[in-house]
Amino acid sequence: MNRLFLPVCGCLLLAFLFMRVPACAQQTDTIAADTSLVEKFLGLFEEADAGDIPEMKRSRKQQVDELLKAILEEPGKLQFSGVATTSLQVPLVNDPTWKGVGSFDIFAYVSFGANALLFFDLEAGGGQGPDALIPNISGLNADAGGGDGKGQNLTVLEAWTEFKMFQEIFTVTFGKIDPTNYFDNNLHANDETSQFISGVFVNNPVLPVGLNSPGIHFRTTFLKRFYIQYGHFMADPDSPDIMTNHLKLLETGLKVFRGSGWEANLRVFGHEQPLANHTRGYGLSFDQLIANNFSIFARYGENSNELAGWQGIKKAWSGGIGFQKTVLQREFKIGLAYAETWAWQANDPEKLAEFYFSTQLNKWVFVTPNAQWLQSYLPEVGEHFLAGLRINFSY
Numbered sequence: 001m002n003r004l005f006l007p008v009c010g011c012l013l014l015a016f017l018f019m020r021v022p023a024c025a026q027q028t029d030t031i032a033a034d035t036s037l038v039e040k041f042l043g044l045f046e047e048a049d050a051g052d053i054p055e056m057k058r059s060r061k062q063q064v065d066e067l068l069k070a071i072l073e074e075p076g077k078l079q080f081s082g083v084a085t086t087s088l089q090v091p092l093v094n095d096p097t098w099k100g101v102g103s104f105d106i107f108a109y110v111s112f113g114a115n116a117l118l119f120f121d122l123e124a125g126g127g128q129g130p131d132a133l134i135p136n137i138s139g140l141n142a143d144a145g146g147g148d149g150k151g152q153n154l155t156v157l158e159a160w161t162e163f164k165m166f167q168e169i170f171t172v173t174f175g176k177i178d179p180t181n182y183f184d185n186n187l188h189a190n191d192e193t194s195q196f197i198s199g200v201f202v203n204n205p206v207l208p209v210g211l212n213s214p215g216i217h218f219r220t221t222f223l224k225r226f227y228i229q230y231g232h233f234m235a236d237p238d239s240p241d242i243m244t245n246h247l248k249l250l251e252t253g254l255k256v257f258r259g260s261g262w263e264a265n266l267r268v269f270g271h272e273q274p275l276a277n278h279t280r281g282y283g284l285s286f287d288q289l290i291a292n293n294f295s296i297f298a299r300y301g302e303n304s305n306e307l308a309g310w311q312g313i314k315k316a317w318s319g320g321i322g323f324q325k326t327v328l329q330r331e332f333k334i335g336l337a338y339a340e341t342w343a344w345q346a347n348d349p350e351k352l353a354e355f356y357f358s359t360q361l362n363k364w365v366f367v368t369p370n371a372q373w374l375q376s377y378l379p380e381v382g383e384h385f386l387a388g389l390r391i392n393f394s395y
Helices: 009-017 027-044 066-073 306-313
Strands: 079-091 099-111 115-128 155-165 170-177 215-223 225-234 246-256 264-273 277-292 294-303 313-327 331-343 349-361 365-375 383-394
Touching: 215 246, 264 306, 277 306, 294 306, 306 313
Parallel strands: none
Antiparallel strands: 079 099, 079 383, 099 115, 115 155, 155 170, 170 215, 215 225, 225 246, 246 264, 264 277, 277 294, 294 313, 313 331, 331 349, 349 365, 365 383
């Protein structure tokens, strides 16, 4: 998932800071209101506020909901923001080889009234990471291979329009979409730029999702606790016929203890891949906050035999724990996770464990050392230990 909502903070902050500069004396009331909104946003980074905000409310997407609504009420203003992530990883062997990965995204979005949003994501990235050295199916760096994989050109990663209706009960999104922004979400393991860097902890590996492609997504929410969503995407973005071969995704989810320090989410999804003779698979995703600061998560997924033969993944499960605390107005996060993934017709699963420690240097910069252990499903590849460092900038 996603990088989609992480950088919005920087853009929203700049937009409202610009609004604080008075053009004339008559703007005093408007400026005061804008200033109050900015101060409220900045307060999210203070220990007194963040310490009492449940994990779900501290997420990047949730933090900017109010500001996003304010921008949606001012249609026609084109906004820009960006995010840059760089990482270094090294397999700890007799002759260590350092591998670097870098990605840069430029985001642009504009509203057309209070319930319509147009969004673009341009991405450039380079570096294959340690996956180029160590054959595996878990993904040692989910941020690798952005753009053309060489960082030599910009790619239109996403371009979509979203409409909300009936007081945001029903949402429709269409355009070039990343399905993982909507399906198989997980509060504590879903973002390679700020959480676990291993691909198996970002999304369920049984999902037969390839490149972002044209599609449409529907979501309806009941009582802010239960939702159903459906996605229809081109399975082959290079196909000359946009009306054929559609990947289908269906998911439902339930939230309990909403707004408390024990908030929990359960999601169940199913998928159908037309390129594999319309065969199917399913998956589960669970996360829970414990006493505001601790968290647990788990995933499981399995494909039918024919889909597993086409994709190469039969089934997978993962789980982990985390801790998050704000100290001296700085956020500190710790995560530990373990996964087992079965390749098609493999005798033993591939095993992967990751530990990370994230430190917030300021409102825009996060530094994250991490360590990984891999036991490949291929006997000739064997066991590997890796150390890494990731730096994320958003503005």
